[in-house]
Amino acid sequence: MTALELISLVTQVLFIGLFVAVLWHAVRQPTRARLDTVLLFGSIALVVVLSRVLQLLSISDAEWAGGLLLLFLNVGPYAMIRLVDDFSGTARWVQIAGAAAFVLIAVLGLISFRTAPVVIEVASLVWFIAVGGYAAIAFARSARSSRGITRRRMVAVATGAGLFIVAIVFAFVGALVPSVAGVLGVLTQLTALAAVIAFFLGFAPPTWVRHAWREPDLRRFLERSIHLTGLADDRQAIAELQRAVADTFGASGSAIGIADPQRPVLRYLDRDGEWVEYPNDAFIGGRAFTAQRRLVAMDAPGADPDHADVYARTSANTVIAAPVSAEGRRMGVLTIYADRAPIFVEDDMWLLELLADQTAVLLEARALTTQAGELRGREEAARLKEEFLSAAAHDLRTPLTVVLGQAELIERRLLRDPAASIDPAGISRMAREARHLRDLVSELLDAQRLEQGLTVMDRAPADLGAIVEAVRARHVEHGVPLLLEGPEEALVASVDRPRIEQVIENLLENAYKYGADDKPPAMRVWQDEREARIAVVDHGAGVPLADRERIFERFYRAPNAQSITDTGMGLGLYICRRIVEEHGGRIWAEATPSGGATFVFSIPLEPDAAAETHESKRPMADLPSWPPTAVTEATADA
Amino acid sequence: MPDVRVLVVDDEADIRATVSAMLEIEGYDVDEAANGADALHAIELRAPDLILLDMRMPVLDGWGFASELRRRGNRTPIVVMTAARDAARWAGEIAAAAFVAKPFGMDDLITAVERARPAL
Numbered sequence: 001m002t003a004l005e006l007i008s009l010v011t012q013v014l015f016i017g018l019f020v021a022v023l024w025h026a027v028r029q030p031t032r033a034r035l036d037t038v039l040l041f042g043s044i045a046l047v048v049v050l051s052r053v054l055q056l057l058s059i060s061d062a063e064w065a066g067g068l069l070l071l072f073l074n075v076g077p078y079a080m081i082r083l084v085d086d087f088s089g090t091a092r093w094v095q096i097a098g099a100a101a102f103v104l105i106a107v108l109g110l111i112s113f114r115t116a117p118v119v120i121e122v123a124s125l126v127w128f129i130a131v132g133g134y135a136a137i138a139f140a141r142s143a144r145s146s147r148g149i150t151r152r153r154m155v156a157v158a159t160g161a162g163l164f165i166v167a168i169v170f171a172f173v174g175a176l177v178p179s180v181a182g183v184l185g186v187l188t189q190l191t192a193l194a195a196v197i198a199f200f201l202g203f204a205p206p207t208w209v210r211h212a213w214r215e216p217d218l219r220r221f222l223e224r225s226i227h228l229t230g231l232a233d234d235r236q237a238i239a240e241l242q243r244a245v246a247d248t249f250g251a252s253g254s255a256i257g258i259a260d261p262q263r264p265v266l267r268y269l270d271r272d273g274e275w276v277e278y279p280n281d282a283f284i285g286g287r288a289f290t291a292q293r294r295l296v297a298m299d300a301p302g303a304d305p306d307h308a309d310v311y312a313r314t315s316a317n318t319v320i321a322a323p324v325s326a327e328g329r330r331m332g333v334l335t336i337y338a339d340r341a342p343i344f345v346e347d348d349m350w351l352l353e354l355l356a357d358q359t360a361v362l363l364e365a366r367a368l369t370t371q372a373g374e375l376r377g378r379e380e381a382a383r384l385k386e387e388f389l390s391a392a393a394h395d396l397r398t399p400l401t402v403v404l405g406q407a408e409l410i411e412r413r414l415l416r417d418p419a420a421s422i423d424p425a426g427i428s429r430m431a432r433e434a435r436h437l438r439d440l441v442s443e444l445l446d447a448q449r450l451e452q453g454l455t456v457m458d459r460a461p462a463d464l465g466a467i468v469e470a471v472r473a474r475h476v477e478h479g480v481p482l483l484l485e486g487p488e489e490a491l492v493a494s495v496d497r498p499r500i501e502q503v504i505e506n507l508l509e510n511a512y513k514y515g516a517d518d519k520p521p522a523m524r525v526w527q528d529e530r531e532a533r534i535a536v537v538d539h540g541a542g543v544p545l546a547d548r549e550r551i552f553e554r555f556y557r558a559p560n561a562q563s564i565t566d567t568g569m570g571l572g573l574y575i576c577r578r579i580v581e582e583h584g585g586r587i588w589a590e591a592t593p594s595g596g597a598t599f600v601f602s603i604p605l606e607p608d609a610a611a612e613t614h615e616s617k618r619p620m621a622d623l624p625s626w627p628p629t630a631v632t633e634a635t636a637d638a
Numbered sequence: 639m640p641d642v643r644v645l646v647v648d649d650e651a652d653i654r655a656t657v658s659a660m661l662e663i664e665g666y667d668v669d670e671a672a673n674g675a676d677a678l679h680a681i682e683l684r685a686p687d688l689i690l691l692d693m694r695m696p697v698l699d700g701w702g703f704a705s706e707l708r709r710r711g712n713r714t715p716i717v718v719m720t721a722a723r724d725a726a727r728w729a730g731e732i733a734a735a736a737f738v739a740k741p742f743g744m745d746d747l748i749t750a751v752e753r754a755r756p757a758l
Binding site: 040390393394395396397399400402403404405406408409412413423425428429432433 | 650652653655657659660663682686722723739740741742743745747
């Protein structure tokens with residue numbers, strides 16, 4: 001036996017082995033795609049066996065023998081275009097034309113293989129090149145559009161188909177042109193061997209090859225899934241997990257349904273990333289969940305006509321689903337879908353189970369993380385509430401002491417002497433502290449409203465320089481010294497004016513409270529690129545670096561502020577920050593270069609107003625009349 | 639009513655004025671100080687029989703004042719007067735004779751002061 005004969009024998013044995021393998025798969029689960037592979041490799045195996053039999057009978061040199069073999073060999077390209085349709089779908093006319101051409105060439109072969117073998121040989125050559133070539137290219141395109149192991153297997157199938165066609169063409173040409181028959185005979189055998197190996201890898205890869213092919217995808221999946229437990233947003237985590245599962249499986253998408261422990265529903269993410277609930281037996285996924293076993297639907301719209309529209313919308317013609325559970329707890333269901341059945345889907349059920357298990361692990365980990373987070377959140381909320389109540393109670397107690405004390409004094413004086421004169425200073429104190437109480441209460445309510453994001457209501461274009469100037473004018477009017485370094489031009493922004501004034505007043509109040517007695521605070525307003533900046537500068541103790549962020553937190557008071565005064569709920573700067581942020585700006589604390597604290601906040605300028613600033617005048621004339629506030633009244637009373 | 643001299647120490651002017659008026663109407667003789675340092679100075683000028691002391695104050699707080707007072711050997715009884723929840727604990731910390739928690743009315747104030755007086 002020559003080396004060439006050995007190669008030929010190995011190739012033929014492999015083709016027969018491949019036929020047996022695909023036949024075994026098809027018998028176990030007869031799908032159209034599997035039957036078409038049986039048709040493809042069956043025809044090749046038949047040709048192999050037939051040629052051996054003819055050789056044994058020593059009639060292989062008969063002219064009709066070649067024709068007869070060709071007749072069966074021609075089944076191959078027809079099976080291939082059927083497989084193309086199974087893999088990626090083809091136009092109906094392609095299938096009809098292919099079938100018609102096949103019938104034509106079969107009839108032609110039957111009529112002429114004994115009389116005119118050359119005719120059938122040339123016709124078959126054309127048939128092989130045209131149809132086989134088309135199929136090989138279609139497989140290659142299908143490989144390009146698929147992912148993961150499906151892609152690798154499709155590449156193998158496309159390679160096998162291409163090599164097979166080349167081998168057949170070599171054989172034809174060798175038969176038609178005897179002068180190159182020797183060389184082409186060798187090439188034919190080599191390409192045929194390569195073809196059958198490629199086909200084997202594509203259609204019936206050994207387990208170790210499948211695992212080796214899966215490995216990089218699984219590794220990527222695990223790498224991607226590691227960070228999913230840490231993602232803050234459940235929806236984001238699930239969406240990522242779905243993408244990772246689909247990529248790993250080589251499917252077009254996947255959906256994870258999460259079971260509700262209380263109600264019979266499954267929660268899915270819709271296309272906008274929002275949760276939607278369905279009864280827990282809806283969809284093929286729901287059926288897999290309620291039955292607690294995996295399901296494969298090659299024709300999803302047919303299998304679940306109630307949701308045919310949903311399958312159509314997501315191009316989910318093939319759906320496979322597996323329950324997700326851990327320690328007997330039904331956590332949900334993993335559904336993987338694709339436009340067309342990945343032909344190898346049944347080979348990869350172990351992967352589906354693995355992904356479902358991994359999904360369970362991730363859901364479990366996330367549930368624990370969420371629980372821990374909720375617990376921490378609740379503890380933090382309880383702590384804040386405690387601190388708040390304590391701070392609020394403390395702050396309310398001081399003015400209340402004055403109000404109560406002064407009232408009892410009046411009461412006692414009048415009891416002793418009904419004609420006693422009323423102490424005007426005492427009454428003033430009582431009124432002032434009662435107003436202070438009122439302000440504290442509204443501050444509390446403000447903080448409460450801010451939590452619900454309801455504070456900044458009516459925004460209208462206004463000149464920030466004019467707002468600051470109006471605040472300064474009021475302070476000066478009441479005899480409070482206040483410096484202002486104003487902007488050259490109008491800085492127009494869309495603001496809720498009373499709220500911006502509240503921010504400035506709050507900052508000023510702090511500046512008076514914590515600033516130096518001998519050096520009045522100052523304000524500065526300027527433009528920085530596309531935003532206006534307003535600074536309130538004091539010359540007091542300043543804010544320690546460590547506290548510069550925290551002072552804007554709710555209820556937080558810097559230790560050095562606490563030592564200066566006991567009063568203050570730690571809400572003022574928090575309220576400022578919320579108002580500024582709702583305007584799209586920022587607020588921060590700096591050190592005043594000469595000592596003290598500088599609070600700066602920024603407000604984005606109106607896009608077109610910023611361009612017009614050179615033309616516009618500062619609308620100082622239309623300042624609204626100042627509504628009475630605690631600051632002005634307190635100053636007036638003092 | 640013996641002539642009892644009380645020093646009211648609080649950084650809030652309104653509290654000082656109110657507490658002073660409440661004590662005066664009951665016949666006490668009252669001096670005021672805005673913080674611990676002022677209080678130490680006031681004691682030098684006129685020794686009180688009793689000190690009503692706020693704890694959190696700028697410049698020198700209640701703790702600083704109390705320890706300086708004792709360091710000088712002054713045994714004048716102190717009544718802690720605070721809005722904090724820790725009034726009792728703070729009173730213990732500086733060995734005060736009594737405490738009164740804000741908000742307090744006439745009766746609470748006088749009771750606390752009377753309780754501290756036997757120590758005179």
